[in-house]
Amino acid sequence: MKKVLSGIQPSGKLTLGNYIGALKNFVTLQDDYSCNFMVVDLHAITVPQDPANLREQSEAVAALFVAAGIDPNKSNVYMQSHVRQHAQLGWILTTLTSMGELERMTQFKDKAAGKESVGAGLFVYPSLMAADILVYNADLVPVGEDQKQHLELTRDLAGRFNSRFGEYFTLPDPYIPKVGARIMSLDDASKKMSKSNPNPGSYIALLDTPDEIRKKISRATTDSGREVRFDTEAKPEVSNLITIYSQCSGLSVAEVEQKYEGQMYGPFKKDLAEVVVSVLEPLQQRYHEIRNSGEIHDILRQGALRANEEAEKVLQDVQRMMGFLL
Ligand code: TYM
Numbered sequence: 544m545k546k547v548l549s550g551i552q553p554s555g556k557l558t559l560g561n562y563i564g565a566l567k568n569f570v571t572l573q574d575d576y577s578c579n580f581m582v583v584d585l586h587a588i589t590v591p592q593d594p595a596n597l598r599e600q601s602e603a604v605a606a607l608f609v610a611a612g613i614d615p616n617k618s619n620v621y622m623q624s625h626v627r628q629h630a631q632l633g634w635i636l637t638t639l640t641s642m643g644e645l646e647r648m649t650q651f652k653d654k655a656a657g658k659e660s661v662g663a664g665l666f667v668y669p670s671l672m673a674a675d676i677l678v679y680n681a682d683l684v685p686v687g688e689d690q691k692q693h694l695e696l697t698r699d700l701a702g703r704f705n706s707r708f709g710e711y712f713t714l715p716d717p718y719i720p721k722v723g724a725r726i727m728s729l730d731d732a733s734k735k736m737s738k739s740n741p742n743p744g745s746y747i748a749l750l751d752t753p754d755e756i757r758k759k760i761s762r763a764t765t766d767s768g769r770e771v772r773f774d775t776e777a778k779p780e781v782s783n784l785i786t787i788y789s790q791c792s793g794l795s796v797a798e799v800e801q802k803y804e805g806q807m808y809g810p811f812k813k814d815l816a817e818v819v820v821s822v823l824e825p826l827q828q829r830y831h832e833i834r835n836s837g838e839i840h841d842i843l844r845q846g847a848l849r850a851n852e853e854a855e856k857v858l859q860d861v862q863r864m865m866g867f868l869l
Contacts, residue, residue: 694715
């Protein structure tokens with residue numbers, strides 16, 4: 544069975560962007576692939592984290608995975624730091640990565656911009672992400688558009704290892720949805736929707752209450768026109784809302800356009816809010832049940848045990864091929 548791996552950071556609140564670009568696809572893929580889905584705490588600490596907050600967010604994001612529909616009996620759900628092979632292979636791959644490659648990463652450039660001091664962890668972050676994927680020899684990696692460059696580096700590193708030490712790694716393919724790979728901010732359609740945006744009106748958090756969701760959508764920026772039409776160049780804000788509608792309702796973009804032909808933004812936004820609430824309300828209900836039951840700790844332990852077995856085999860092969868004494 545082919546393998547899928549992906550991860551989400553436990554920093555801040557997960558947004559509808561994380562859901563549409565990644566989490567929702569995790570759920571779809573689990574029926575056809577052997578899946579590992581992790582909460583990437585080692586990545587989160589590349590920027591300063593408050594320990595109590597990191598603990599809370601780690602548990603929250605793991606519970607959101609399950610609440611969104613990841614079945615822990617089918618897929619491994621675990622904390623990245625519980626599978627130590629990630630960090631070990633991460634170090635090995637760092638030694639195969641050039642400074643120039645890391646300097647070219649746009650996400651690093653964005654995150655480092657304007658900062659006086661930038662942690663070395665933030666710089667080598669992409670090599671650890673490559674290790675996350677390669678430590679299972681994963682075939683497919685469901686991510687949003689913003690992770691594409693990291694995936695390209697992962698493929699380059701896999702190829703480099705293979706040419707230096709012998710064919711071993713599969714070159715993993717990104718799984719980037721055609722619609723929804725980049726959900727934009729509600730207040731500015733030139734920026735991606737992000738949990739780190741200081742304006743909470745710019746994103747929908749998966750745990751926002753229905754009223755908050757309605758308010759945020761009713762205030763979302765549109766344009767001075769009146770057509771509910773998909774055109775990312777001329778109508779980026781409305782196109783973003785249509786994308787969200789399509790992804791939360793299962794209707795295609797064309798079907799959404801058709802449904803609101805001749806109607807103004809008001810009724811469209813009102814319906815959009817209900818469509819989003821209809822996806823998030825049941826998810827939130829499951830989330831609270833999972834948090835209250837305390838079952839997430841067992842799920843994480845079981846997931847890590849199974850992931851550990853897979854990862855250990857790959858790590859040992861790699862070490863042997865590189866000349867480590869085992
Ligand atoms: P992170 O935690 O920033 O985001 C998690 C996933 O959500 C996607 N995403 C979006 N998709 C569409 N629209 C948006 N506005 C949006 N915002 C975020 C991201 O593309 C991502 O798929 N480096 C990764 C985590 C990671 C990882 C991995 C992913 C670590 N190791 C191995 C895949 C495989 C990150 O910071 O994602």
